[in-house]
Amino acid sequence: MIQLFNTLSRSKEPVEGSLLRIYSCGPTVYNYAHIGNFRSYIFADVLNRTLRLAGYRVEHAMNLTDVDDKTINGAIELTQKEPGKYADLKNALAAYTAPFTEAFFADLKTLNVVKFDYHPRATEYIPAMLDLVERLIKKGVAYEQDGSVYYRIGEKKDYGKLSRVDLEKNKTGTRYNTDEYDKDDVRDFVLWKAEPQTGVHWHSAHGDGRPGWHLECSAMIHEIFKGPIDIHTGGVDLIFPHHENEIAQSEAGYGGAFVKHWLHCEHLLVDNRKMSKSAGNFYTLRDLLNQGKRPEVIRYFLLAAHYSQKINFSADALHQAEAGVEKMYSLWQRGERAAKKAGEADADFAQTSLDARKKFTAELADDLNTPRALAVVHEYFRVANSLLDKEKDSLPMATAQELQETIRHFDRVLGLIDLMPKAGIGADLQQLLDERNAARAAKDFVRADALRDTLLKAGYKILDTKTGSHLEKIKTDA
Ligand SMILES: [Zn+2]
Known part of the structure; x- marks a missing residue:
């Protein structure tokens, strides 16, 4: 309910x-x-x-x-x-x-x-x-x-x-x-x-x-x-x-x-003041991305406080959000990398996982209490990391799955795993491409060209086709 x-x-x-x-x-x-x-x-x-x-x-x-x-x-x-x-x-x-x-x-x-x-x-x-x-x-x-x-x-x-x-x-x-x-x-x-x-x-x-x-x-x-x-x-x-x-x-x-x-x-x-153009503390999402802020960190920051509370956007708050995101990503990757061995699932961990999923859902069911839901998430991360420490990054297959399913359960609301930078074309490159396309659509060609050059420097050229724009890695002779 x-x-x-x-x-x-x-x-x-x-x-x-x-x-x-x-x-x-x-x-x-x-x-x-x-x-x-x-x-x-x-x-x-x-x-x-x-x-x-x-x-x-x-x-x-x-x-x-x-x-x-x-x-x-x-x-x-x-x-x-x-x-x-x-x-x-x-x-x-x-x-x-x-x-x-x-x-x-x-x-x-x-x-x-x-x-x-x-x-x-x-x-x-x-x-x-x-x-x-x-x-x-x-x-x-x-x-x-x-x-x-x-x-x-x-x-x-x-x-x-x-x-x-x-x-x-x-x-x-x-x-x-x-x-x-x-x-x-x-x-x-x-x-x-x-x-x-x-x-x-x-x-x-x-x-x-x-x-x-x-x-x-x-x-x-x-x-x-x-x-x-x-x-x-x-x-x-x-x-x-x-x-x-x-x-x-x-x-x-x-x-x-x-x-x-x-x-x-x-x-x-923003920095404890109302956002306004004249105060110089007015940020669009694009401004923040141009400053190198990551979308997943901004999303986490916005989830970290209850919606009925005023929140203050500051460098400090963003650092905290970044730390929260990194904990989630590193546990996710650690779980993926862990050796999967045969054998019975860890019954205690299975129970802990089930309890965490239920508690997470229950906290959100109480008027969307995201800060308390995140506290459940981080307590679970602490237990999972200590299990991985104890088992020297080797888990029974069923336990590894339990871990992954539980993080996925949290992520159905947090929505952060999809934003995790991927190997290959990183999320930030895709971001730059999206930005450049938006700039071009807005006829801001100076900015579009600047973003194209940034991508070139990173080793990618843009292919504009009928179905959309893609990035292609520039071949080097080395
Ligand atoms: Zn309306």
Whole structure:
């Protein structure tokens, strides 16, 4: 039985059912995702992997916001840089978001995030969004003003139940046209935004416009899952107004319940400060990889703290994560290298292994407690290493298998073995190639060429073929 802390009830609640429908708020593709964003995506991945390990079936969606204030501003800049290149601004918007979308998928792969079942993109669900707008108008909770449509939050009795926002501050009759605002400013929010000017708009009964950000998730969830969902995840900063507004829209528009469990993961700090471009402590995953940080170490670091705690990204924390990863890899390799002899399995070790697997799963079942699960893992590593010491790296076949199976069991959630640098073309070379392909897709040719040269120096040339890019070892005469 899995228990998860529900932001709605502020208590741990059991997860019920065998097929779980999960929706996780994903990136706005106006930039490369930063390490704080990845905390939220790795958290969604741990949830997914834990549920699967426990035997649930999971259908998991993570959306991409490819139309909002930020992406439209990016598209406008693009047309100013290269006037005449794009047929219209919608075209420029697609061109602007494409490389960031591609980079996002590459980054998920780099961090070994299990594939999601759905990646809905907002621009592909406009009719569903307009349908929801009409439902809300019919229900009397939405109204039009100057071509935009707003949600009248005073019409929903339990508005604020997720964030427990103070509705006393609600400024009746005032409204917000922007997607983001804070808790001290509760107002009617925009569902459909009049946009006759910029050219990024779709036709509607209310005139040309585009969806509000909050509307996007509600409509896509309904379109994909056709009913209420079991779990909705996101960062804590999304509780208000984004998720509060999703609840208001979906419950009023479609009727009945919307989400059973709301799960939110905390912020990531860098050197104990909030990450910001101006503070110079803003890192995308790509920045970190360019500094020589390894994806498996970043993944481990993000797993090492409970999702409900703030974590601090620092050189020290990364060193600790690296030590943790190395322990796992060296035991894995030691187990592979150990001589496999005939004879009976070590009964004590078999019991220890079974207990460790059960305890690991149980710790995760308790609201995804990754730090306690990792403590189980390291205690097991200690016992396994001392057995190998005692047996001088020679184990009965069955015992060696037990060791391997147990590490594999842990890894179904940790997801680190796949990232282990391999002999031959190392994971870091593959990483460089992925990076170079992403740079090329983003038309950053200076960077793409620099990465090509790095690979050449390492003794590999890139072969670009119809089926993709490959690395080939350069033959030397020596
Ligand atoms: Zn969302």
